[in-house]
Amino acid sequence: MKVLILGSKGMLGADLMSVFSEYEPTGVDKEEVDITDESAVKAVIERVEPTVVINATGYTNVDGSETKEGFEMATKINGLAVGMLADLCEKKGVTLVHFSTDYVFDGRKKGEYKEADEPAPINRYGESKFIGEQLLQQKSTKYYLIRTSWLFGKHGGNFVSKMLELAGKGETLKVVNDQVGKPTWTMDLAESVLNLLIEARPFGIYHLVNEDAVSWYDFAHEIFEMTGVKAEVAPIGSEEARRAARRPRNSVLASAKFPLLRSHKEALQNYISTL
Numbered sequence: 647m648k649v650l651i652l653g654s655k656g657m658l659g660a661d662l663m664s665v666f667s668e669y670e671p672t673g674v675d676k677e678e679v680d681i682t683d684e685s686a687v688k689a690v691i692e693r694v695e696p697t698v699v700i701n702a703t704g705y706t707n708v709d710g711s712e713t714k715e716g717f718e719m720a721t722k723i724n725g726l727a728v729g730m731l732a733d734l735c736e737k738k739g740v741t742l743v744h745f746s747t748d749y750v751f752d753g754r755k756k757g758e759y760k761e762a763d764e765p766a767p768i769n770r771y772g773e774s775k776f777i778g779e780q781l782l783q784q785k786s787t788k789y790y791l792i793r794t795s796w797l798f799g800k801h802g803g804n805f806v807s808k809m810l811e812l813a814g815k816g817e818t819l820k821v822v823n824d825q826v827g828k829p830t831w832t833m834d835l836a837e838s839v840l841n842l843l844i845e846a847r848p849f850g851i852y853h854l855v856n857e858d859a860v861s862w863y864d865f866a867h868e869i870f871e872m873t874g875v876k877a878e879v880a881p882i883g884s885e886e887a888r889r890a891a892r893r894p895r896n897s898v899l900a901s902a903k904f905p906l907l908r909s910h911k912e913a914l915q916n917y918i919s920t921l
């Protein structure tokens with residue numbers, strides 16, 4: 647397996663680099679290869695001659711995507727560039743691994759979202775990711791489209807790091823309790839991606855998430871309990887949080903095609919021990 651990782655310095659990309667280290671992956675990030683630059687992407691694929699390309703890039707600013715400029719960027723990076731990458735990989739017979747999100751769903755379903763459920767995004771970030779999903783599926787036959795959710799990891803800002811940072815300021819933290827999802831550790835996700843490839847699972851859509859759904863409010867409590875950090879946490883509703891982008895109330899992904907990952911609580915404990 648010869649692996650090229652795009653977005654190798656991002657939160658997920660950096661953990662992919664370490665989990666795939668025995669395959670000596672080539673990692674590039676924005677400053678070397680801008681994923682929206684077709685000739686740069688083509689050149690790196692021709693130079694590295696990978697058998698697998700893992701696209702861990704993304705415009706991940708959910709609220710920022712609601713502005714005109716933000717949505718343009720999101721559409722280019724999360725949408726159009728994915729189509730272009732899928733084209734290039736398909737022409738060379740290269741397997742493409744790409745990541746999408748729970749935010750492609752509207753959150754109105756009673757019960758967990760399975761791989762075959764129809765996306766219906768309710769915010770611009772979700773729209774941009776859905777454009778990428780559609781182009782990937784149209785242009786590629788050898789793809790793994792991996793939907794995941796609520797990532798936390800060492801190499802990027804995330805909910806866990808934010809909670810710990812805010813706790814230090816001594817204020818009461820208001821955290822939404824009407825959005826439910828499955829927090830997922832980037833190391834566990836990266837290991838699942840490796841297994842997916844090693845086991846040569848059928849191409850298609852996979853939901854890869856740590857198990858056990860919680861609200862952001864419950865998750866905040868778990869973080870403080872496990873770290874022993876003292877903080878006042880108060881539950882609020884989504885309206886009170888006044889974010890630019892609407893979020894689905896039900897963000898819970900069901901993994902129906904791959905062995906379930908461990909509980910997010912175990913993963914969180916493990917993650918905290920590495921900090």
Ligand SMILES: NC(=O)c1ccc[n+]([C@@H]2O[C@H](COP(=O)([O-])OP(=O)(O)OC[C@H]3O[C@@H](n4cnc5c(N)ncnc54)[C@H](OP(=O)(O)O)[C@@H]3O)[C@@H](O)[C@H]2O)c1
Nearest residue numbers: 653655656657658676680681703704745747794796797802
């Ligand atoms: N974070 C989550 O909770 C979450 C949940 C579900 C799905 N996902 C998906 O998982 C993937 C990885 O997310 P992440 O949280 O690891 O994101 P991240 O930490 O923001 O990493 C994304 C990486 O892509 C790079 N990048 C941005 N624009 C680029 C461009 N035009 N060309 C090349 N590289 C570019 C970023 O560089 P700069 O930092 O320099 O911009 C960064 O290194 C994304 O597809 C995201 O949509 C994330």
